[in-house]
Amino acid sequence: MSPEEHFSNDVGSSESESQEEAEVARPLVPEAEGSSADMAVPGDSAGLVDLGDPTAELVPADRQTWSRQMDFIMSCVGFAVGLGNVWRFPYLCYKNGGGEICRCTVLKTYRTVTPVCLFNEKGFNASHTFITQQHANESVFLIPYVLMVFFGGIPVFFLEIALGQFMKQGGVATWNIVPLFKGLGLASMVIVFFCNTYYIMVLVWGLYFLAHSFTSPLPWATCGHEWNTLNCTTNFSRVCFNHSSESPSNTSCIEPTGLQSSVIEFWERKVLRLSGGLDEVGDISGYMVMCLIATWIIVYFCIWKGVKSAGKVVYFTAVFPYLVLVVLFVQGVSLPGSLNGIIYYLKPDWSKLSEAQVWIDAATQIFFSYAIGLGALTALGSYNRFNNNCYQDAFVLALINSGTSFFAGFVVFSVLGFMAAEQGVDISNVAESGPGLAFIAYPKAVSLMPFAPLWAVLFFLMLLVLGLDSQFVGVEGFITGVMDMLPPKSFIGSLRREVVVAICCVICFTIDLSMVTEGGMYVFQLFDYYSASGITLLWQAFWECVVVAWVYGADRFMDDVARMIGYRPLPYMKWCWSYITPVVCMGVFFFHVANYKRLVYNAVYVYPWWGEMLGWFLALSSMLCIPLTLLYKLLHCKGSLTERWQHLTTPIWGQHHIEFFSPESEARLLQKAEESKNTLLYESVI
Numbered sequence: 001m002s003p004e005e006h007f008s009n010d011v012g013s014s015e016s017e018s019q020e021e022a023e024v025a026r027p028l029v030p031e032a033e034g035s036s037a038d039m040a041v042p043g044d045s046a047g048l049v050d051l052g053d054p055t056a057e058l059v060p061a062d063r064q065t066w067s068r069q070m071d072f073i074m075s076c077v078g079f080a081v082g083l084g085n086v087w088r089f090p091y092l093c094y095k096n097g098g099g100e101i102c103r104c105t106v107l108k109t110y111r112t113v114t115p116v117c118l119f120n121e122k123g124f125n126a127s128h129t130f131i132t133q134q135h136a137n138e139s140v141f142l143i144p145y146v147l148m149v150f151f152g153g154i155p156v157f158f159l160e161i162a163l164g165q166f167m168k169q170g171g172v173a174t175w176n177i178v179p180l181f182k183g184l185g186l187a188s189m190v191i192v193f194f195c196n197t198y199y200i201m202v203l204v205w206g207l208y209f210l211a212h213s214f215t216s217p218l219p220w221a222t223c224g225h226e227w228n229t230l231n232c233t234t235n236f237s238r239v240c241f242n243h244s245s246e247s248p249s250n251t252s253c254i255e256p257t258g259l260q261s262s263v264i265e266f267w268e269r270k271v272l273r274l275s276g277g278l279d280e281v282g283d284i285s286g287y288m289v290m291c292l293i294a295t296w297i298i299v300y301f302c303i304w305k306g307v308k309s310a311g312k313v314v315y316f317t318a319v320f321p322y323l324v325l326v327v328l329f330v331q332g333v334s335l336p337g338s339l340n341g342i343i344y345y346l347k348p349d350w351s352k353l354s355e356a357q358v359w360i361d362a363a364t365q366i367f368f369s370y371a372i373g374l375g376a377l378t379a380l381g382s383y384n385r386f387n388n389n390c391y392q393d394a395f396v397l398a399l400i401n402s403g404t405s406f407f408a409g410f411v412v413f414s415v416l417g418f419m420a421a422e423q424g425v426d427i428s429n430v431a432e433s434g435p436g437l438a439f440i441a442y443p444k445a446v447s448l449m450p451f452a453p454l455w456a457v458l459f460f461l462m463l464l465v466l467g468l469d470s471q472f473v474g475v476e477g478f479i480t481g482v483m484d485m486l487p488p489k490s491f492i493g494s495l496r497r498e499v500v501v502a503i504c505c506v507i508c509f510t511i512d513l514s515m516v517t518e519g520g521m522y523v524f525q526l527f528d529y530y531s532a533s534g535i536t537l538l539w540q541a542f543w544e545c546v547v548v549a550w551v552y553g554a555d556r557f558m559d560d561v562a563r564m565i566g567y568r569p570l571p572y573m574k575w576c577w578s579y580i581t582p583v584v585c586m587g588v589f590f591f592h593v594a595n596y597k598r599l600v601y602n603a604v605y606v607y608p609w610w611g612e613m614l615g616w617f618l619a620l621s622s623m624l625c626i627p628l629t630l631l632y633k634l635l636h637c638k639g640s641l642t643e644r645w646q647h648l649t650t651p652i653w654g655q656h657h658i659e660f661f662s663p664e665s666e667a668r669l670l671q672k673a674e675e676s677k678n679t680l681l682y683e684s685v686i
Contacts, residue, residue: 002432053665063168064307065383071311072388075380076161076397078469079317079477080371081404083202085326086466087437089369090409092361093141093345114642140348142406144362149402152584153366155576156339156541157377158569159393159548164381165390166560168654171481174378180648183629187527187540188375189481195374196474196532197508200299201524203471204291204441205464208271211291213456214369220266221447227270233259262377263444271439277516278526278611280517289516296505302472303479304498312477317469322404324462325411331455332414341417344427345409356591364534369401371470373540374532376477382484389565412437419445438463479504522601522611529599530615531622535592539623549577 066072167174170186212219219225222233268274275282302313332338352358371377381390419441420427430441446455480502489641514523530536548557554574562568599607599615607615637644 048302058377065385066307066311066313069385069388071307071314072380072384073393073397074249074314074318074470075307076309076377076393076474077354077400078314079370079376079380079473079635080397080470081318081321081466082369082371082400082470083438083467084365084369085401085405086412087435087462088364089365089405090345091437092365092410096360102313111462127347140350140352141362143353144359145365145402147582148196148359148362148366151576152363152541153372154394154398155276155573155581156278156367156372156544157370157398158372158391158573159544159577160375160377161381161390161394162561162564163548164378165384165386166564168382168386169484170379170382170477171375171485173481173484174375174382175547176550176654178547178649179652180630180645181543181551181600181626182411183545183626184540184543185375185481185485186629187622187625188373188378189478190372190625191412191532191536191540192376192474192478192481193508194527194618194622196361196471196478196504197511198515198524198527198531199467200295200471200508200512201293201520202435203295203464203467203548204288204512204516205271205435206460206467207291207295208288209439209443210457210460210464212452213460216449216453218443218452218456218543219270219390220263221452222441223262223265225266225270228262229260229269231259231415232265234262238411248451261440261444263447266443267439270663272521274521277605278519278522278607280519281514284513285516285518285520288515288520292509292512292516296509298468299472299475300501300505302468304501305474306497310472314469314473317465321462321466324458325404325408325460328462329407329411329414331449332411332418335414335447335449336420337418337421338414339417340421341415341427342410343412344417345413346666360588360591363584364538364592367534367537367541369405370398373544374477375473375481376474379477379480380473380482385565391561391565392567414444415445416441422448453629465502471528475508522605522607525601526607526611526615527618531618532617533592535589536619536622538585538589538592539626542582542589544628545577545582545585549574549582552651554578 011200066075088357163174163177164170167177169176171189172182175182175185222234271288273282273285301309302317303310333342367373384390416427416430420430423430430445441458442459446452449455479497482504483497514520517523548554554577557577558568558574599612601607633648634641634644637648639647
C-alpha cells in the first residue's frame with residue numbers, strides 16, 4: 001500500500017479533499033543502509049513529508065508551554081490529588097480489615113431506612129436484613145497499595161505524561177504515534193467529558209454548604225427548621241457500608257434508631273430535596289442552579305487563556321488544601337477520642353492479605369486517585385519542554401499523591417474518633433466514604449467542635465478548592481484534545497480558544513441541570529457508577545500499555561524517552577508496560593465484571609432496568625471507541641491486511657521532532673511544504 005492511502009483513510013482526515021490530494025503520487029526516499037527503527041532518534045526511520053493531508057495542520061508550531069516547570073508539577077498535583085484522596089483512600093484502609101460486627105435490622109420505608117442496631121444475638125429476627133460493618137487496617141492495606149503503585153500506577157502515569165510530552169499533542173492526536181489506535185484518544189475524551197459533567201456537582205454541594213457555614217449554630221446541627229421532620233434528632237450514630245469498590249458515591253448509611261439525624265435531613269431534604277427515584281425528576285432547585293452557574297464561571301476563567309492562566313491559578317488551588325489539611329490535623333489530634341480513631345485507621349489484620357477484595361480495592365484506588373485513562377495527564381505533558389525530565393516528575397508526583405492519601409487518613413479518622421467518643425458509639429457507626437463523609441459525617445463532626453463555624457468554613461473551602469483544580473484541569477485536558485484533533489480551518493478550529501472553552505462549559509452546564517432536580521442525586525450516581533468506573537479506566541489503561549509496548553514497541557518508546565531526558569528509564573518500566581500492568585488491569589477488570597452488582601441507592605432504591613441500560617450506555621460509549629475505530633480504519637484502508645497494519649501503525653511525526661533527526665535522516669527528507677502550512681508531519685517508513 002502507498003503512504004498516501006494511509007493518509008487518505010486516517011480518521012482525522014477530511015472526506016473529499018484529502019482523497020483527491022492523496023491520489024497525487026508522492027515519491028519516497030529510501031532509507032540509508034544500516035538505519036534502525038530501534039535507534040533513539042525518532043527520525044531515523046522517517047522518509048516522508050506529507051504535503052497534502054489536512055491533518056498536517058493538527059499541531060501548531062507555536063504551541064504553548066508552561067512558563068515554569070513547576071506550573072506542570074502543580075497542575076498535575078491539583079488534578080490527580082483530589083477528593084478521592086481525602087474521602088476514599090482512608091475509608092478503604094479502614095474497610096479492608098477485620099473486627100467487630102454490627103448487625104442491623106432494616107425497616108424499608110419511603111425515601112428512608114429505619115434500622116435497629118443489635119450488638120448481641122438478642123432480639124434477632126431472621127426475617128430482617130442484616131448488614132455487617134467491619135473494622136479495617138491501614139498497615140495491611142498499604143502492602144497491596146504500594147505494590148499496585150509501583151506495578152500499576154506509576155508505569156501508566158509515566159506513560160501518559162511521556163507520551164504527551166513526546167508527541168506534543170493531547171487527546172486523539174496523541175495517538176498519531178500509532179494511528180490505528182486513535183480510538184484510545186477518543187475513549188479518554190469521552191471519559192473525561194463525563195467526569196467534567198458530573199464531578200462539578202460535588203463543588204456545587206460544597207459551595208452550598210460553605211454559604212451556610214457562617215452561622216452559629218450551624219443549620220445542620222439543630223432541628224426545628226422547615227426541612228426537618230418530627231423524627232429529627234441531633235444525635236448521630238449510623239451504620240454505613242459501600243455496595244461497590246468502584247463507586248464511592250454508592251454508600252448506604254442507616255440510623256440505628258427510628259429517628260433521623262439533623263445533618264442527614266439537611267443533606268437529603270434541604271440540599272438534595274431527594275425524590276423517590278430516577279423516574280421522579282421533580283423541580284429544578286433555583287439556589288442550586290445559582291451555585292452551578294457560579295462554579296462553572298470560576299472554572300471558565302481559570303482556563304480560558306490556556307496553560308498560561310491555569311498555571312498561575314493552580315499554585316493556590318494545589319497548595320491551599322494542604323495548608324487546611326495540616327490545620328485540621330492539628331485540631332483533630334487535640335480533640336478527645338482522636339487517638340482511638342487513628343488506632344482504628346492503623347490497626348493491622350494480616351489475614352486480610354489473603355482476600356482478593358483487598359487487592360482489588362488497592363488496584364482500583366490507584367487508577368482513581370492517579371487520574372489514569374482520562375487523557376488529561378497526556379494533555380498536561382504535551383505543554384512540557386521536549387527535554388523535560390518527565391521520568392523524575394512521575395515518581396515525585398506519585399509520592400505526593402500517595403503521601404496525601406496517607407496523611408488525609410489521619411485527618412479524617414482523628415475527627416471521626418472524636419465524633420464517635422462524643423456520641424458514645426463505635427467508630428464503625430460513623431466511618432464513611434464518598435459524599436457521605438464530606439456532607440454527612442464530617443459536617444456533623446465539626447458541629448460538635450468549639451468554634452464550629454470556623455472549622456466548617458475551612459473544611460468546605462478546602463473541599464471546594466480541592467475539587468476545583470481537578471475540575472478545571474480536566475476541562476483543560478478535554479479542550480486540548482478538541483483543539484488538537486480538529487484542523488485550524490474547521491469551524492471549531494477557527495474559533496478563539498475562549499469561545500471553545502465557553503461552548504464546552506455551556507454544554508456541560510446544560511447536562512448538569514438534570515442533577516440539580518429532586519431526582520438529581522440518582523442521575524449523579526448513575527454517571528459516577530458507570531461513566532468513569534473502574535471498568536472503563538482499567539480497560540483504557542490495559543490498551544494503552546498494550547499499544548505502546550507491543551504495537552509501537554516498548555524498547556522503541558524507551559529510546560524516545562531517552563531522547564527527551566538523556567537516559568533510558570529503569571528496565572522495570574518496560575516489563576510493566578509489556579507484562580505486569582496489562583495482567584493487573586485485565587485481572588481486576590474481569591473481577592469487576594464477574595462481581596457486577598446492580599446499582600442501588602441508600603440500600604433501598606434499586607435502579608429501574610432502563611436506568612441501568614442508560615448506565616451501561618455511558619460505560620460502553622467510551623469502551624467501544626477503541627475496537628470500533630480500529631475496525632473502521634482497517635476496513636476503509638486499501639491493500640492486504642498486512643499492508644494495512646503496517647501503514648496504520650506507522651507513526652506520524654510532528655514539526656517539533658525535526659531538530660532531533662540525525663543528519664542522515666534530514667538528508668532523506670523531501671522538500672519542505674509551502675510556507676502557508678502551520679505544521680509538517682513526517683511518517684516513518686517501515
